[in-house]
Amino acid sequence: MRPFSVNSLTDGKQLADIGTFESSRFLAGGTNLVDLMKHQIETPQHIIDLSRWDSANNIDETDDYYQIGAMVSNTDLANFAYQRKDLSVLSQALLSGATVQLRNRATTGGNLLQRTRCYYFYDTNQPCNKREPGSGCAALDGFNRIHAVLGTSEHCIASHPSDMAVAMTALDAQVKTINTKGDTRSIPVRELYQLPGDTPHIETVLAEDELIVAVKIPKKKRGTQTYRKVRDRSSYAFALVSVACDLTLKDGVIADISLAFGGVGTQPWHAASAEDFMRNKTASSSLYEQAVDLELNPARGAGGNDFKIPLIKRTAAFVIQQAVEHQMANPGHQGAIHAR
Numbered sequence: 232m233r234p235f236s237v238n239s240l241t242d243g244k245q246l247a248d249i250g251t252f253e254s255s256r257f258l259a260g261g262t263n264l265v266d267l268m269k270h271q272i273e274t275p276q277h278i279i280d281l282s283r284w285d286s287a288n289n290i291d292e293t294d295d296y297y298q299i300g301a302m303v304s305n306t307d308l309a310n311f312a313y314q315r316k317d318l319s320v321l322s323q324a325l326l327s328g329a330t331v332q333l334r335n336r337a338t339t340g341g342n343l344l345q346r347t348r349c350y351y352f353y354d355t356n357q358p359c360n361k362r363e364p365g366s367g368c369a370a371l372d373g374f375n376r377i378h379a380v381l382g383t384s385e386h387c388i389a390s391h392p393s394d395m396a397v398a399m400t401a402l403d404a405q406v407k408t409i410n411t412k413g414d415t416r417s418i419p420v421r422e423l424y425q426l427p428g429d430t431p432h433i434e435t436v437l438a439e440d441e442l443i444v445a446v447k448i449p450k451k452k453r454g455t456q457t458y459r460k461v462r463d464r465s466s467y468a469f470a471l472v473s474v475a476c477d478l479t480l481k482d483g484v485i486a487d488i489s490l491a492f493g494g495v496g497t498q499p500w501h502a503a504s505a506e507d508f509m510r511n512k513t514a515s516s517s518l519y520e521q522a523v524d525l526e527l528n529p530a531r532g533a534g535g536n537d538f539k540i541p542l543i544k545r546t547a548a549f550v551i552q553q554a555v556e557h558q559m560a561n562p563g564h565q566g567a568i569h570a571r
């Protein structure tokens with residue numbers, strides 16, 4: 232690891248006092264950034280430690296929204312969401328991620344901004360456009376079983392690894408930020424990430440000096456919620472594919488649906504075309520299959536990950552079917568299918 236200096240923030244507003252932001256990184260739980268620094272993939276000269284920013288550990292609730300501080304741990308957020316029927320999908324997604332120890336340490340802001348798990352990104356002996364722009368992409372002709380099939384480019388096919396961000400996408404959460412000038416803004420999670428295109432090293436719309444302060448989830452009438460994650464092991468493994476779904480049925484018609492996919496996209500994937508196709512139509516297995524086919528139409532495998540296309544189609548159709556059946560048996564149901 233290269234030498235670096237450290238500043239601590241005790242309040243987001245103190246960011247303005249930091250001055251120059253060149254070669255700086257925010258350190259939250261450190262479960263991703265510290266690894267990247269050890270491998271010299273990230274070599275910041277300056278670290279802004281967020282661990283003393285106490286007010287960012289709060290979760291606030293009003294009649295209209297939940298506001299989750301950036302430093303709320305994945306464990307605390309999962310426990311909070313577990314007790315709210317309208318956040319069930321978030322609790323399921325968080326509890327499917329990593330391990331208890333990691334979730335105790337990992338934060339809401341850090342989880343959203345964690346980097347890809349592409350093997351070649353972590354191997355500094357290999358070409359990687361994300362790590363070193365213009366060097367090439369070892370994954371294209373390499374071992375690409377875990378890589379993305381949606382939103383890829385000829386420069387990068389890395390998948391986004393977060394489970395939580397997939398649920399946040401389905402729930403249409405907003406990220407609140409502040410920068411070193413004190414400017415604040417609110418960005419829908421659905422617009423936070425950038426497709427790799429020919430600049431895969433630029434992953435989000437955030438500026439380098441922009442700090443995530445909180446994530447806001449609107450309160451609205453929600454339905455049956457599921458997060459289904461398919462992975463190589465039942466614990467301690469990233470998603471091969473995952474589906475977050477919130478579905479409301481009225482008189483056999485899909486009145487509302489939010490759908491997002493994990494493991495298959497270069498960003499948490501909002502399945503907007505599939506949602507639009509199904510909304511206000513009578514529920515049937517051919518409807519879900521057509522909707523998911525439509526969403527997956529642009530999907531392209533790179534060889535080792537071709538299996539993800541039929542796998543996500545089957546998983547999504549299964550999740551939707553299950554939610555529909557549950558709503559039929561329990562009209563007006565809100566929350567997880569199986570109370571744990």
Ligand SMILES: Cc1cc2nc3c(=O)[nH]c(=O)nc-3n(C[C@H](O)[C@H](O)[C@H](O)COP(=O)(O)OP(=O)(O)OC[C@H]3O[C@@H](n4cnc5c(N)ncnc54)[C@H](O)[C@@H]3O)c2cc1C
Pocket residue numbers: 256257258259260261262263264265281301327328329330333336337338339340341342343344345346392393394395441442443444467468469470
């Ligand atoms: C072995 C292992 C298994 C894992 N399995 C899973 C899994 O199954 N599913 C899953 O979703 N995740 C998994 N993870 C990833 C884990 O969830 C992330 O490492 C964690 O959420 C990152 O949060 P953090 O607070 O530690 O972030 P850090 O490592 O501190 O930071 C990550 C990035 O976010 C930036 N950042 C942090 N906070 C802010 C902020 N407030 N504003 C702006 N930038 C910020 C940092 O500068 C850095 O670039 C796994 C990790 C490991 C090591």
Ligand code: SF4
Pocket residue numbers: 347349350351352358359360361362367368369370371386387388389431
């Ligand atoms: S897929 Fe992206 S992260 Fe992986 S080697 Fe290629 S450019 Fe790098």
